[in-house]
Amino acid sequence: MNISLELNGRPANWDVEPGEALLEALRRHGVLSVKRGCDTASCGTCTVLLDGVPVPSCAVPAPRADGRAVTTVEGLPDEAARLGACLAAEGADQCGFCAPGLVVAVVAMSRELEHPDEAAINHYLAGNLCRCGGYVSQTRAIRRYLQEAR
Amino acid sequence: MKRSGDMREVGRSLPKIDALGLVRGTPAFTDDLAPREALCVVAVRSPHAHARILSIDATAALAMPGVLAVFTWKDVPRVAVTRAGQGHPEPSPRDRFILDEYVRHVGDEAAIVAAETEEQAREAARAVRVEYEALPPVLDFEAALDNPVVLHPEPEIHENFPIGFEPRRNVASAYNMHVGDVDAVVARSEVVLRRRYYTQAQQHVALEPHCACTWLDVHGRLNVISSTQTPWHVRRIMARALEREVKEIRVVKPRIGGGFGGKQMLHGELYCALATLRTGRPAKMVYTRREVFEATNTRHPMRLDVTLGADRDGTLRAIDLEILSDTGAYGEHALTVFMVAGAKTLPLYNKVEAVRFGGRTVYTNHLPGGAFRGYGAIQGNFALESALDELAGELGLDPIVLREKNMIAEGETSPIFAIMGEGTEGVEMIVESCKLPECIRRGKELIGWDAKGPRREVAPGVFRGLGMALAMQGSGIPTIDMAAATLKLNDFGSFNLLIGATDLGTGSDTILAQIAAETLGVSTGDIIVYASDTDRTPFDTGAYASSTTYVSGHAVRTAALKMREEILVEGARSLGCEPARATFDGCEVRGPAGAITLRDLSAKLLYNEHQKQLMTTGSHLCEKSPPPYMAAFAEVEVDAGTGEVKLVDYVAVVDCGQAINPNLALVQVEGGLAQGIGMALWEEVVYGPQGHLRTRDLMSYKIPGREDLPSIRAELVASHEPSGPFGAKSVGEIGIDTPPAAIANAVAAAVGARVRDLPVTPEKVLNALVLA
Numbered sequence: 001m002n003i004s005l006e007l008n009g010r011p012a013n014w015d016v017e018p019g020e021a022l023l024e025a026l027r028r029h030g031v032l033s034v035k036r037g038c039d040t041a042s043c044g045t046c047t048v049l050l051d052g053v054p055v056p057s058c059a060v061p062a063p064r065a066d067g068r069a070v071t072t073v074e075g076l077p078d079e080a081a082r083l084g085a086c087l088a089a090e091g092a093d094q095c096g097f098c099a100p101g102l103v104v105a106v107v108a109m110s111r112e113l114e115h116p117d118e119a120a121i122n123h124y125l126a127g128n129l130c131r132c133g134g135y136v137s138q139t140r141a142i143r144r145y146l147q148e149a150r
Numbered sequence: 151m152k153r154s155g156d157m158r159e160v161g162r163s164l165p166k167i168d169a170l171g172l173v174r175g176t177p178a179f180t181d182d183l184a185p186r187e188a189l190c191v192v193a194v195r196s197p198h199a200h201a202r203i204l205s206i207d208a209t210a211a212l213a214m215p216g217v218l219a220v221f222t223w224k225d226v227p228r229v230a231v232t233r234a235g236q237g238h239p240e241p242s243p244r245d246r247f248i249l250d251e252y253v254r255h256v257g258d259e260a261a262i263v264a265a266e267t268e269e270q271a272r273e274a275a276r277a278v279r280v281e282y283e284a285l286p287p288v289l290d291f292e293a294a295l296d297n298p299v300v301l302h303p304e305p306e307i308h309e310n311f312p313i314g315f316e317p318r319r320n321v322a323s324a325y326n327m328h329v330g331d332v333d334a335v336v337a338r339s340e341v342v343l344r345r346r347y348y349t350q351a352q353q354h355v356a357l358e359p360h361c362a363c364t365w366l367d368v369h370g371r372l373n374v375i376s377s378t379q380t381p382w383h384v385r386r387i388m389a390r391a392l393e394r395e396v397k398e399i400r401v402v403k404p405r406i407g408g409g410f411g412g413k414q415m416l417h418g419e420l421y422c423a424l425a426t427l428r429t430g431r432p433a434k435m436v437y438t439r440r441e442v443f444e445a446t447n448t449r450h451p452m453r454l455d456v457t458l459g460a461d462r463d464g465t466l467r468a469i470d471l472e473i474l475s476d477t478g479a480y481g482e483h484a485l486t487v488f489m490v491a492g493a494k495t496l497p498l499y500n501k502v503e504a505v506r507f508g509g510r511t512v513y514t515n516h517l518p519g520g521a522f523r524g525y526g527a528i529q530g531n532f533a534l535e536s537a538l539d540e541l542a543g544e545l546g547l548d549p550i551v552l553r554e555k556n557m558i559a560e561g562e563t564s565p566i567f568a569i570m571g572e573g574t575e576g577v578e579m580i581v582e583s584c585k586l587p588e589c590i591r592r593g594k595e596l597i598g599w600d601a602k603g604p605r606r607e608v609a610p611g612v613f614r615g616l617g618m619a620l621a622m623q624g625s626g627i628p629t630i631d632m633a634a635a636t637l638k639l640n641d642f643g644s645f646n647l648l649i650g651a652t653d654l655g656t657g658s659d660t661i662l663a664q665i666a667a668e669t670l671g672v673s674t675g676d677i678i679v680y681a682s683d684t685d686r687t688p689f690d691t692g693a694y695a696s697s698t699t700y701v702s703g704h705a706v707r708t709a710a711l712k713m714r715e716e717i718l719v720e721g722a723r724s725l726g727c728e729p730a731r732a733t734f735d736g737c738e739v740r741g742p743a744g745a746i747t748l749r750d751l752s753a754k755l756l757y758n759e760h761q762k763q764l765m766t767t768g769s770h771l772c773e774k775s776p777p778p779y780m781a782a783f784a785e786v787e788v789d790a791g792t793g794e795v796k797l798v799d800y801v802a803v804v805d806c807g808q809a810i811n812p813n814l815a816l817v818q819v820e821g822g823l824a825q826g827i828g829m830a831l832w833e834e835v836v837y838g839p840q841g842h843l844r845t846r847d848l849m850s851y852k853i854p855g856r857e858d859l860p861s862i863r864a865e866l867v868a869s870h871e872p873s874g875p876f877g878a879k880s881v882g883e884i885g886i887d888t889p890p891a892a893i894a895n896a897v898a899a900a901v902g903a904r905v906r907d908l909p910v911t912p913e914k915v916l917n918a919l920v921l922a
Contacts, residue, residue, distance in 0.1 A: 017269070027181075032175065032177040032182040033174070033175020033176075034175075035179070035357075035358070035407070036181070036359070036436070037357045037358070037359070037407075037439070038357075038439045038847065038848045039438055039439045039440070039847070040439065040847045040848055040849055042847065042848035042849055043357060043848055045357055072175070073173075073174060073175040074174075074175060077174065080173050080174045080175075081170065081173075081174070083173065084169055084170045084172075084173030084174065085165075085170070087169065087173060088165030088166055088169035088170065089165060090813065091163055091165075091166075091657075091811070091812075091813025091814050091816060091817045092817060093166055093169045093172065093173065094408070094655045094656065094657070094817060094821065095172075095356075095357070095358065095405070095406065095407045095408045095654065095655020095656075096168065096169070096172025096173065096178075096405065096407070096655060097172075097179065097356075097357045097358045097407030097408065097655070098357050098407075099172050099173045099175075100173070100174075100175035103173060122856045122857045123857060125856060126855050126856060126857050128856075129357065129848070129853065129855060130357070130856075131354075131355055131356060131357050131408050131410070131821070131824075131825070131853060132408050132655055132656075132817070132821045133817050133820055133821045133824070134817075134820030134821050134823055134824035134859060134862045134864075135820075135824070135856040135859060136820050136861055136862050136863075136864075137813070137816070137817050137820060138856075139856070
């Protein structure tokens with residue numbers, strides 16, 4: 001079927017398969033920042049914004065994106081650069097496979113929560129797993145980013 | 151060699167050189183780089199834990215749209231290989247074929263399908279009709295030895311050198327060593343402690359699933375991109391399995407999304423190659439998460455019997471460690487993981503009069519065991535460090551005092567270093583750096599050991615307890631691990647650093663660039679890294695055994711020292727003086743009568759005068775394996791009514807020598823701790839009664855999330871290893887070793903419940919409370 005969506009601020013018109021996940025459709029159309037990590041909406045590596053709301057794109061049927069705005073990290077270059085710099089400064093970035101999904105989730109959090117403390121950050125981002133670090137340096141980097149963004 | 155005080159690039163927490171690109175989502179991983187027109191390769195997987203394939207009918211599958219090929223065991227070379235990415239010849243038994251007539255675990259490959267799209271390939275895989283004769287499975291590893299059911303009766307399989315391989319007895323490997331007469335010393339000891347411990351199967355859960363792609367280039371050579379930790383071993387093993395020459399294959403490791411040892415085995419590479427060689431088309435295979443759980447490897451589960459002999463004053467006199475290890479369906483890393491369980495734990499207590507270590511690894515119809523960060527040391531550490539705490543309890547000693555009395559120190563050695571290597575003999579080694587006393591002192595301070603005491607009741611029936619453990623690891627495999635690096639001077643003063651080393655996401659490309667920059671006297675920003683390509687970079691055995699900083703780092707330093715010499719010679723020629731009278735500070739070559747900048751010299755060398763390419767190579771063979779050390783402290787809160795264990799605090803203080811990049815070293819420790827805490831408390835691969843996996847996704851297999859962990863506190867102590875590049879040792883694995891023992895010890899301190907069987911679940915705590 002054919003769907004029309006706004007992808008990172010630009011109109012797009014895609015043929016998608018019924019039953020195809022938004023994650024697969026995105027990767028098939030060359031949006032490769034969105035990673036396939038778990039297939040069960042458990043890991044957060046495929047997080048995108050759907051009309052501004054963070055969702056695991058592996059659990060969203062592609063046809064659901066019809067008429068809606070999809071934002072991936074390609075559409076958030078400034079935020080990615082700033083959060084990336086904070087992660088790098090804290091040594092929190094490791095393999096980077098989870099990073100694009102994390103950026104998208106952190107951007108959503110920064111728009112949604114006023115002054116999140118560490119517990120609120122950990123709760124909001126609980127769906128974004130990292131297996132390389134112990135979250136400690138990552139949390140420091142996220143707090144630094146939120147402070148700088150303010 | 152320079153010490154930290156006067157270094158400019160080493161010892162700095164520089165940002166990872168690929169950080170920004172990865173955060174922006176730049177295509178960099180295998181599946182991002184696979185050609186768009188690649189065929190999708192999918193496996194037909196066994197529903198049985200043990201079966202013989204009677205027939206495979208692919209007629210219907212081959213008639214489906216988009217399907218190009220189906221492969222069965224009859225279509226592939228009958229060459230026994232191991233899929234363990236290890237040195238040549240591999241210390242793992244060659245007990246596996248690309249495809250076989252027998253399947254030996256649920257998820258084992260029965261056939262391979264290649265189709266235009268992933269959906270077509272998966273549908274076709276479901277349409278392949280496989281007739282199985284189900285065989286009785288061996289699912290209890292303690293009943294595997296001499297079981298009437300033999301997993302590997304096939305005649306072609308073999309060991310490459312003596313590893314105790316007895317497939318008719320379901321034995322993949324066996325090993326025994328001793329120093330002194332353990333039985334006699336135990337008999338003479340005032341106190342004897344005998345305990346049995348169990349460690350479970352753990353899954354790596356790298357967030358990037360295993361992935362490979364292949365194509366034929368213009369020369370007809372097979373190109374492979376793989377999420378691998380060992381490109382050279384993959385190439386060599388692929389050549390053998392496919393009956394091709396090594397020179398016909400190129401393997402490239404791009405960015406990879408975590409490894410932890412899980413990518414030190416071959417997975418999809420051979421299946422993609424079958425499809426590409428048959429059709430001439432590019433092919434890729436991306437494992438689903440379920441396939442990662444069902445068809446890769448786990449940590450080897452072990453049964454560990456410890457006997458300690460000691461005197462009442464806490465003098466440890468004898469250690470006996472006997473292990474039975476479950477290598478599952480195939481013997482990948484069977485012997486070497488087993489040996490590390492002793493080789494990288496027992497030397498911690500080097501003053502004993504007698505020590506014995508031995509046992510077997512056995513085949514079962516579980517997932518094959520494999521390499522996994524810690525690589526046996528975490529299993530051995532859980533048993534030894536738990537037993538020492540139990541001994542301290544019997545002696546009425548503070549567990550730290552008992553350890554301090556018996557632990558290894560700088561200037562000392564252990565006979566085990568020479569006796570036990572990985573699969574072969576080890577090398578003699580004097581410990582030149584060991585800051586365990588400082589690690590313990592600082593760790594005690596951070597956790598509040600003396601102030602808090604071992605046990606406090608914080609609410610009715612809720613107790614807090616403190617526990618600790620020491621650990622050691624190694625830095626590469628002596629006489630086996632070898633790495634090389636090449637530096638090329640470019641016009642206008644930058645350098646290409648070509649390394650075989652394999653960055654798994656750890657930041658090793660960055661720290662190797664720092665070592666090159668430090669040696670040359672230039673900025674890390676002037677070093678352009680290209681790595682892990684069997685055609686275009688020099689050799690490296692790969693990222694395992696905590697080897698990259700120590701072994702590859704030395705190779706980089708050697709290449710850079712040679713480059714400095716060449717720059718001096720050419721600079722001196724340009725200035726018209728003798729090289730001996732010239733100096734190079736990283737910016738310019740200065741002679742008695744003038745100077746020339748590196749920028750100008752490099753441009754002149756390529757465009758204007760005495761034109762030549764400066765290019766130097768350094769290689770390094772690991773000659774010893776200086777251990778990094780750690781002291782770790784856990785504080786837990788245990789509800790004596792429910793058995794629930796909450797980790798309140800975790801402190802780890804590490805001696806990794808000079809940290810090349812302190813931030814990146816610390817995140818290695820933090821990540822290792824998180825994985826070790828997962829193993830201590832939650833993670834466990836669980837099978838049903840017929841050998842079906844019950845943990846096959848991230849909903850049924852629990853890895854630590856950010857709300858599960860306390861704010862882990864890791865610190866590095868000042869240390870300098872004379873044999874390491876700029877004083878460095880390794881840091882990649884040591885972090886994982888301590889949590890199982892430290893947490894079990896803390897639980898025992900809190901409520902008196904001694905759990906000897908990982909993970910430490912509420913049920914086991916309650917059971918232990920009943921027994922206590």
